[in-house]
Every structure is written in structure tokens, then in C-alpha cells.
Amino acid sequence: MKANEIRQNKATKQSVIYASARRKRPGDLFRKSIKRMTLPDLDKNCPFCPGNEHMLPSIILEKQNRDSTQWLTRVVPNKFPALISEGKLNRYSEGIYIAMEGYGLHEVVIESPYHNKQIADMSHEEVTAVVETYHRRYVELMSEHKNMMTIIFRNHGMLAGTSLRHPHSQIIVTGFVPHYIRWREEEAQQYHDEWGRCVYCDILDFEMKEQRRVILGNNSFITFVPFAAEVPFEIWIMPKRHEADFGSVTDEEKEDLSFVLRDCLFRLNKKLHDPDYNYVINTAARFRAGEPQLHWYLQIRPRLTTQAGFEIGSGININPSIPENDAGFLREENR
Amino acid sequence: MKANEIRQNKATKQSVIYASARRKRPGDLFRKSIKRMTLPDLDKNCPFCPGNEHMLPSIILEKQNRDSTQWLTRVVPNKFPALISEGKLNRYSEGIYIAMEGYGLHEVVIESPYHNKQIADMSHEEVTAVVETYHRRYVELMSEHKNMMTIIFRNHGMLAGTSLRHPHSQIIVTGFVPHYIRWREEEAQQYHDEWGRCVYCDILDFEMKEQRRVILGNNSFITFVPFAAEVPFEIWIMPKRHEADFGSVTDEEKEDLSFVLRDCLFRLNKKLHDPDYNYVINTAARFRAGEPQLHWYLQIRPRLTTQAGFEIGSGININPSIPENDAGFLREENR
Numbered sequence: 001m002k003a004n005e006i007r008q009n010k011a012t013k014q015s016v017i018y019a020s021a022r023r024k025r026p027g028d029l030f031r032k033s034i035k036r037m038t039l040p041d042l043d044k045n046c047p048f049c050p051g052n053e054h055m056l057p058s059i060i061l062e063k064q065n066r067d068s069t070q071w072l073t074r075v076v077p078n079k080f081p082a083l084i085s086e087g088k089l090n091r092y093s094e095g096i097y098i099a100m101e102g103y104g105l106h107e108v109v110i111e112s113p114y115h116n117k118q119i120a121d122m123s124h125e126e127v128t129a130v131v132e133t134y135h136r137r138y139v140e141l142m143s144e145h146k147n148m149m150t151i152i153f154r155n156h157g158m159l160a161g162t163s164l165r166h167p168h169s170q171i172i173v174t175g176f177v178p179h180y181i182r183w184r185e186e187e188a189q190q191y192h193d194e195w196g197r198c199v200y201c202d203i204l205d206f207e208m209k210e211q212r213r214v215i216l217g218n219n220s221f222i223t224f225v226p227f228a229a230e231v232p233f234e235i236w237i238m239p240k241r242h243e244a245d246f247g248s249v250t251d252e253e254k255e256d257l258s259f260v261l262r263d264c265l266f267r268l269n270k271k272l273h274d275p276d277y278n279y280v281i282n283t284a285a286r287f288r289a290g291e292p293q294l295h296w297y298l299q300i301r302p303r304l305t306t307q308a309g310f311e312i313g314s315g316i317n318i319n320p321s322i323p324e325n326d327a328g329f330l331r332e333e334n335r
Numbered sequence: 336m337k338a339n340e341i342r343q344n345k346a347t348k349q350s351v352i353y354a355s356a357r358r359k360r361p362g363d364l365f366r367k368s369i370k371r372m373t374l375p376d377l378d379k380n381c382p383f384c385p386g387n388e389h390m391l392p393s394i395i396l397e398k399q400n401r402d403s404t405q406w407l408t409r410v411v412p413n414k415f416p417a418l419i420s421e422g423k424l425n426r427y428s429e430g431i432y433i434a435m436e437g438y439g440l441h442e443v444v445i446e447s448p449y450h451n452k453q454i455a456d457m458s459h460e461e462v463t464a465v466v467e468t469y470h471r472r473y474v475e476l477m478s479e480h481k482n483m484m485t486i487i488f489r490n491h492g493m494l495a496g497t498s499l500r501h502p503h504s505q506i507i508v509t510g511f512v513p514h515y516i517r518w519r520e521e522e523a524q525q526y527h528d529e530w531g532r533c534v535y536c537d538i539l540d541f542e543m544k545e546q547r548r549v550i551l552g553n554n555s556f557i558t559f560v561p562f563a564a565e566v567p568f569e570i571w572i573m574p575k576r577h578e579a580d581f582g583s584v585t586d587e588e589k590e591d592l593s594f595v596l597r598d599c600l601f602r603l604n605k606k607l608h609d610p611d612y613n614y615v616i617n618t619a620a621r622f623r624a625g626e627p628q629l630h631w632y633l634q635i636r637p638r639l640t641t642q643a644g645f646e647i648g649s650g651i652n653i654n655p656s657i658p659e660n661d662a663g664f665l666r667e668e669n670r
Contacts, residue, residue: 002436002437003437004416004417004418004419004422004436004437004438005434005435005436005437006418006434006435006436006437006438006511007429007432007433007434008432008433008434010431010432010433012514013514014513014514014515015511015513015514017417017418017437017439018437019415019416019417019418019437021415021416022415022416022417080354080356080357081339081354081356081357082339082352082354082357082645082653083339083341083352083354084339087339094342094562095541095545096345096537096538096541097342097343097345097562097563098342098343098345099340099341099342099343100340100341101337101339101340101341102337102338102339102340102341102352102353102354103339103341104352149649151644151645151648151649153643153644153645153647153648154644155643155644159641160641160643160644161641161642161643161644162643170644170645172645172649174649174651176341176350178349178350178649178650178651179347179348179349179350179650180349180649180650180651181649181650183518183650202431203431206430206431210430227429227432228432278643278644278647279644280644280645280647280648281648282648299647299648301647306494306495306496307496307642308488308490308495308496308497308613309486309488309489309490309495309496309505309613309614309615310417310486310488310505310507310615312488312613312615312634312636313486313488313615313616313617313634314484314486314507314509314513314515314516315513315514315515315516315518316509316513316515318417
């Protein structure tokens with residue numbers, strides 16, 4: 001890679017500017033990570049901790065351990081939801097503009113009864129419970145016909161937008177397909193029309209052959225830093241089997257996903273000193289789940305840099321890191 | 336407006352979720368603003384302060400006051416540029432991917448000799464000098480044929496990505512048109528093909544008639560909170576005269592822009608206790624500057640909320656504020 005290079009995301013056509021010289025700037029990448037407080041097992045003021053069930057609006061789903069002596073995960077309504085289940089789907093005019101009621105669902109996946117147990121520190125059984133909870137709730141939510149899109153995501157740390165420390169993910173369901181998702185679909189559609197192949201499958205095959213950006217692989221997944229990573233240490237966890245819909249993962253894939261997810265978060269934690277990050281499961285909207293051009297994947301974005309005015313105006317990220325180096329750095333860590 | 340509503344940006348078709356109940360969340364909007372340190376007039380370690388010219392790579396442009404006794408603004412190369420002038424424009428293959436050298440320019444506009452003088456505190460002459468510097472440099476940079484896009488932006492405060500406190504803006508020139516800009520162009524193009532009108536002119540006319548979201552107007556501009564504001568207290572400064580290209584502003588418009596720009600920043604400063612913010616001048620790419628569907632404007636985005644996993648996955652912002660209320664709140668302040 002050249003010291004200054006611009007790379008194109010093959011799937012979305014978005015460009016990313018690489019400027020490794022900017023890592024010498026005052027305020028280097030790693031200095032931004034803030035030391036975490038040591039948290040107790042149980043916090044009596046935390047609504048997600050056992051014993052505080054009265055602080056929860058309700059419990060939608062609970063997953064127990066094998067001998068049913070303790071819960072592993074819970075799904076609860078978000079107390080301050082972005083969208084509400086009472087809304088209607090019809091659009092209305094506001095003068096020249098279009099609006100609709102804020103229909104949708106906003107849930108929280110409590111990942112552990114322990115206040116201080118991050119995914120990186122969980123047992124395989126515990127991580128698998130989280131992944132199975134994502135999947136079960138995803139299938140249930142998408143079975144409702146008016147739910148057009150289900151987005152599962154995790155915010156870790158203040159810079160990533162978290163307000164509660166107890167390990168949790170979130171699920172937001174929308175009754176419409178976001179414009180951005182349509183745009184991603186269309187790019188993949190054009191590629192498929194042109195080449196007769198899924199662009200994500202082509203990326204997958206190429207990355208497995210190249211290996212330079214790969215962190216780990218198992219039977220069902222590879223984890224890699226994408227060629228046009230938008231931020232330092234961005235990671236994609238991609239299923240080897242072509243499948244647009246996260247709802248279609250098999251039991252074996254859930255096990256394998258749990259393994260690589262924990263592995264990625266463990267590496268980030270160790271090598272970058274517990275950075276703030278977001279992850280999101282990118283999957284197909286309703287009606288597109290059976291189409292051949294899409295491929296679901298889990299995308300992890302550490303929050304080590306700040307998107308500023310240029311990013312807002314251009315839609316282009318400036319990444320001071322080199323994807324091949326980032327992957328090499330993360331590969332060094334072995335559990 | 337309903338308590339939960341989804342609004343569509345008429346120009347880009349992007350949706351925004353409004354959830355005013357989320358302002359009752361732990362960690363309310365205003366608490367995030369961090370008290371600024373009182374800064375001295377002059378900082379002997381600041382490369383942008385007078386007397387420290389040896390710390391600058393060079394001075395590209397300098398604007399002096401009327402009687403030439405002092406400089407008002409300077410343009411200097413960014414010491415840690417995202418893009419460099421030596422790059423070539425040809426694309427090359429990296430396996431299945433496309434990349435190019437990081438050609439471009441990255442400059443800094445030093446807005447004042449005073450280390451502590453923000454735009455909100457400047458005299459009209461001083462703000463006008465900043466706007467004239469933007470404009471002059473914009474025209475000079477776009478006169479170079481290989482420069483496809485010039486983006487002028489300002490990052491204010493840590494959360495907005497600033498590393499230096501001395502008041503400054505930045506200019507980045509790219510040798511290609513960002514995909515996001517093309518997408519914005521295409522939406523406006525479709526609207527123009529359909530209605531025979533500029534979508535931004537329609538927004539402008541409607542907002543002037545409605546007044547509810549307008550903060551201020553003068554001969555050449557109105558300032559308003561857009562109907563589908565992506566973040567709390569987002570402001571658009573829009574020229575009344577239809578014009579795609581920032582390079583075409585008249586002398587009178589420069590004066591009027593200086594007035595409303597200072598007014599907006601003054602109101603944000605007073606009413607929200609000097610929030611971090613970014614602003615960016617959205618203008619046309621080369622070759623599109625003469626087309627009828629685009630309209631340049633300056634967009635201010637305070638950094639009071641954090642974009643998290645949902646925003647990354649969906650491209651949709653969750654805004655806990657109501658645009659009509661935000662505009663009313665900002666209107667209250669009179670200088």
C-alpha cells in the first residue's frame with residue numbers, strides 16, 4: 001500500500017482515504033482509549049442485574065442454562081424506545097414533506113446476569129446463548145409481516161453511545177426499508193446483474209486466497225479487516241455459505257459465529273486495551289432475503305477516530321491505519 | 336409533530352427517527368457540553384499564533400485588514416494532510432479491488448491571529464474576512480482542472496474532531512467525486528426531471544412561508560432547522576438565489592453570509608453553552624456546477640448526540656429533539 005491511497009469498497013463503491021502519516025499527529029490513536037473502571041459482579045442500581053426485575057418494563061424472552069438453574073440472557077423492551085409498537089405505517093404529508101408515525105420495536109438483549117461480564121470473557125456456552133438469543137428474536141420479529149427490517153447491534157463504551165454498563169445489545173425493528181439499505185442492495189444487485197455472482201462471495205473468496213487481511217477462519221466463517229476499512233481495526237465476520245438472511249443461520253453456524261465473535265472481541269480487548277466499539281449485523285430487508293445478490297455479515301467498528309466535518313460533507317472516511325497492518329497486529333494475539 | 340415520528344429528507348430521501356421521549360434518558364442532551372477553558376490571546380506553543388510562523392510549512396494566502404496593519408486570516412498547508420499533491424489520478428487494480436493514489440490537497444484556514452477568538456465573538460469585518468478567504472481559495476483550487484471537489488469544513492471542539500484550539504477551518508480537495516455526492520446529485524436530478532424545479536428551492540420557499548423552523552433571514556440567506564434534521568439543533572444556511580456552486584457567490588452574498596453565519600454560531604454558543612459542532616459547505620462537484628438541480632448551502636451539525644450501532648447499520652439517525660422546538664429555542668436569543 002502507498003503512504004497515501006484511496007480505496008474503493010467493492011460492495012458499496014464508497015471510497016476511503018488512507019493517510020498513515022496522520023497517525024503521527026498530536027493525540028495518537030491508542031491514547032484515546034480510556035481505562036475502564038473495575039465493575040462489580042452485581043450493581044444494585046442496575047436495571048439489568050438479577051434482583052432488579054421490578055425496574056424492567058417486562059421480560060420478553062429468557063434463555064436458561066442447560067440445567068435451568070440460572071438465566072443466561074434476557075430480552076426486555078427498551079425503556080426509552082426510539083420507535084413504538086402503536087404507530088401506523090401509512091405516510092402522510094406535512095406540507096411538501098413526507099412523514100410517518102414512529103412505528104417499530106426497540107428491545108434490549110441482556111447478555112449476562114453478571115454486571116461485569118463482557119463477551120470477550122464469556123465461556124463458549126455463554127456467547128452461544130447470546131447468538132441464539134439474537135437469532136431467535138430475529139426470527140420472531142421478522143415473522144410479523146409489517147416489520148420490514150430488523151437491526152441487531154451492540155454499543156460498547158461511552159464513545160460508542162452506551163449509557164448503561166451492564167453488557168447488552170439492542171434490536172431495532174423498522175416498518176420501512178432505510179434508504180441506505182436500498183442503496184447497498186442496489187449496488188449488490190448491479191454487480192450481480194453484471195457478473196452473475198454475489199459481490200460478497202467474491203470478496204470472501206479473494207480474502208481467503210490472499211490471507212493478508214484475514215484474522216481467523218473456522219468451518220463457517222472468516223474474520224478479516226476489509227480492503228476499504230472505514231475505520232482503524234474494522235472487522236467483518238462473514239459466513240462462508242452464501243446467505244442473504246441472518247434468520248437462516250444453522251445451529252452449527254451459530255456455534256461457529258459464537259467462537260469467532262468472542263475471538264474478535266478478545267483480540268480487540270487485549271491488543272487495543274478494551275476500545276469502545278459498535279457492531280451491527282447487516283442482513284437483508286423483508287422480500288429481499290431470498291435474492292441471490294446479498295450476503296449477511298457482522299461488522300465491528302472500533303471508535304478510535306472521530307468523524308468530523310469532512311466525513312459529514314463527503315461521506316468519505318479518513319483512516320490513519322493500514323488494513324493489512326491492522327489484521328497482522330490482531331493476528332498476533334493467541335488465546 | 337407526533338411524539339414518535341419518522342421524517343423523510345426531501346432532498347436525499349434519508350429518513351430520521353424522532354423520539355423526544357429519549358431526552359428523558361439518563362445523560363440528557365445538554366449535560367454533554369463540556370465547559371471550555373479560558374484561553375489566552377496568544378499561545379507560544381500554537382503554530383497558528385503570530386510569531387510562530389517558523390512552525391508552519393508555508394503560507395499560501397494571507398488576508399490583511401483595511402489599512403494593512405495586521406493579518407486577519409491565513410491559509411496554510413495541513414501539516415498532517417489526508418491527501419497529498421504528488422498523487423496521480425489513474426486507478427489501479429489490487430486483485431479484485433480498485434484503488435488510486437491519495438491525490439488531493441489539505442489546507443487550513445487560520446481564522447484569526449487571536450488564539451481565543453471564535454467566529455461568534457468576531458466583528459463583522461473579521462467574519463467577512465473568513466468567508467472571503469473560503470471563497471477566494473475555493474475559486475483558486477477549482478481552477479485546477481484535476482480538482483473534482485472542494486470541501487470546506489470546520490470542526491469545533493473535541494467531540495467534533497478538533498485537535499488544535501486556535502480557531503481554524505479546513506479545506507480538502509479530492510481528485511474524484513465521492514459516491515455520496517453522486518447519490519445526493521442523483522436524488523436532486525430525479526426531482527428536477529420530475530418537477531422541473533430545484534428541490535432545494537422548493538424547500539427554501541416552503542420554509543420561508545411556514546416560518547416555524549426559520550431562525551433568521553436577510554436579503555440573501557435564510558437559516559433554518561431542516562424538517563428532517565439529523566441531529567438536535569442542525570442548521571442549514573441557504574442562499575435565496577438558486578446557485579449550485581459556492582464559487583459563484585457575489586460580494587453582497589459574502590457580506591450577508593458572514594452575518595448569518597456569525598448569528599447562528601452566536602445563538603448556538605449562548606443557548607447551548609458553546610457546544611461542539613461541525614459545519615460544512617455543500618456545493619457542486621466539477622462539471623455539475625452549471626446544472627439546474629443543485630443548490631449550495633452551509634450545514635451546521637452540533638455534536639450533542641452520539642451515532643451508534645443502529646446509525647452505522649441503517650444510515651438512519653435517531654434525533655431526540657423536535658426541529659420546530661429547536662428553531663424556536665434558537666430564535667429566542669437576540670444579540
